[in-house]
Amino acid sequence: GIDVSALLKSTGFVTLDVGFVNTASTSSAITYIDGDAGILRYRGYPIEQLAEKSTFLEVSYLLMNGELPNEAQLRDFADKIRVHTLLQEEMRTFFSGFPRDAHPMAVLSSAVTALSTFYQDALDPLDDEQVDISAIRLMAKLPTIAAYAYKKSIGHPLPYPDNSLNYVENFLRLTFGLPTVNYDVDPKIAKILDMLFILHADHEQNCSTSTVRLVGSAQANLFASVSAGINALSGPLHGGANAAVLEMLEQIRKDGGDVNSFVTRVKNKEKGVKLMGFGHRVYKNYDPRAAIVKKAAQEMLSTLDTPDPLLEIAFQLEEIALNDDYFVSRKLYPNVDFYTGLIYKAMGFPTKMFTVLFALGRLPGWIAQWQEMMHDPATKIGRPRQIYTGSAVRDFVPMSQR
Numbered sequence: 030g031i032d033v034s035a036l037l038k039s040t041g042f043v044t045l046d047v048g049f050v051n052t053a054s055t056s057s058a059i060t061y062i063d064g065d066a067g068i069l070r071y072r073g074y075p076i077e078q079l080a081e082k083s084t085f086l087e088v089s090y091l092l093m094n095g096e097l098p099n100e101a102q103l104r105d106f107a108d109k110i111r112v113h114t115l116l117q118e119e120m121r122t123f124f125s126g127f128p129r130d131a132h133p134m135a136v137l138s139s140a141v142t143a144l145s146t147f148y149q150d151a152l153d154p155l156d157d158e159q160v161d162i163s164a165i166r167l168m169a170k171l172p173t174i175a176a177y178a179y180k181k182s183i184g185h186p187l188p189y190p191d192n193s194l195n196y197v198e199n200f201l202r203l204t205f206g207l208p209t210v211n212y213d214v215d216p217k218i219a220k221i222l223d224m225l226f227i228l229h230a231d232h233e234q235n236c237s238t239s240t241v242r243l244v245g246s247a248q249a250n251l252f253a254s255v256s257a258g259i260n261a262l263s264g265p266l267h268g269g270a271n272a273a274v275l276e277m278l279e280q281i282r283k284d285g286g287d288v289n290s291f292v293t294r295v296k297n298k299e300k301g302v303k304l305m306g307f308g309h310r311v312y313k314n315y316d317p318r319a320a321i322v323k324k325a326a327q328e329m330l331s332t333l334d335t336p337d338p339l340l341e342i343a344f345q346l347e348e349i350a351l352n353d354d355y356f357v358s359r360k361l362y363p364n365v366d367f368y369t370g371l372i373y374k375a376m377g378f379p380t381k382m383f384t385v386l387f388a389l390g391r392l393p394g395w396i397a398q399w400q401e402m403m404h405d406p407a408t409k410i411g412r413p414r415q416i417y418t419g420s421a422v423r424d425f426v427p428m429s430q431r
């Protein structure tokens with residue numbers, strides 16, 4: 030029955046925990062992780078079961094509403110999203126304002142902030158109805174924005190969504206379809222991408238989700254909060270790792286494919302050299318998502334006419350790392366990003382789009398966490414303390430005496 034935070038406040042006691050290694054910022058009923066055992070569950074359901082048996086929209090509903098939907102609820106949710114996939118015509122011109130080689134993550138976060146300018150009558154973070162429609166708009170429009178960011182980067186016209194298709198199929202058609210050529214979405218590819226979105230859908234208080242919550246704790250609207258989350262995700266230590274892994278594998282291949290000498294550079298802690306896609310703040314065991322992605326990568330890449338040499342390099346890296354004391358003693362295992370890039374590449378996505386795909390998958394988690402925070406009576410504005418290490422008080426020195 031002790032109110033620890035009141036006690037700490039009354040004593041003026043401040044804890045320093047750089048990187049929040051041991052400090053919880055919230056309680057949450059959404060996602061459970063046991064990092065030592067390699068367990069991940071959304072709302073109690075094991076990730077393995079959801080990846081095998083569910084769909085991304087069903088999981089999105091589960092995260093946001095706490096329970097799996099029945100048939101009517103899921104149809105209603107999918108229909109609502111379906112009718113909001115279009116962007117306002119003015120939004121379409123937005124994409125021409127960026128340089129051709131703009132990073133799609135920068136376009137994505139800018140466009141999400143821009144979206145809020147079209148819905149100024151529905152931004153109140155404390156109004157559940159307004160939040161619900163904002164959540165639907167975001168779920169519906171993020172794939173359209175993501176596909177347009179890609180289309181602009183290759184100089185193609187922007188197609189309109191096809192609402193006869195399901196969520197992931199529509200996104201694939203928007204991305205890879207051409208107005209001049211019939212484009213049939215490969216249902217096997219759509220299924221795998223849907224499954225990857227499920228694996229990315231939430232991961233409790235990671236960097237981007239904590240960002241979404243922190244921004245929202247100031248009662249900034251959902252678009253502003255999610256846009257901030259996209260920016261956090263873009264970093265190579267977070268969602269940007271999936272692209273960094275592929276760049277690392279490409280570099281090893283270009284340097285002659287000597288995996289052992291690369292691992293030696295990692296172990297020697299050469300500046301900027303890490304085994305990307307390895308290690309995790311919470312998992313001190315094989316990331317359960319990585320195990321599922323590895324299997325999918327093996328299956329998908331075995332169907333290619335020409336095998337991807339990068340897959341072999343990735344297998345070798347993993348094999349060496351799992352048997353090397355540097356990695357074993359630090360409990361460094363593959364994380365979700367280690368094999369995803371190889372699948373995205375085989376699907377035809379350029380490396381720059383990989384983190385965008387992560388963002389599409391993570392969106393329902395951000396929304397669910399933001400909504401949970403808004404409904405939690407314990408919520409306060411996030412405002413960490415600091416330990417001041419600067420100068421003691423001193424007198425101002427006039428310019429002529431410096």
Ligand code: ACO
Pocket residue numbers: 048265266267268270295302303304305306307308309310311359361364365366
């Ligand atoms: N390669 C080599 N060494 C590593 C790696 C790596 N990928 N990750 C951690 N280490 C080492 C550190 O150098 C450190 O060694 P030390 O004790 O000798 O100093 C030790 O392992 C502990 O690492 P920390 O950096 O303290 O671990 P932290 O929890 O702060 O970082 C992180 C976790 C950022 C994921 C880190 O493992 C990393 O940079 N990995 C590569 C990037 C990556 O794959 N990110 C994706 C994460 S998952 C996600 O966002 C979906």
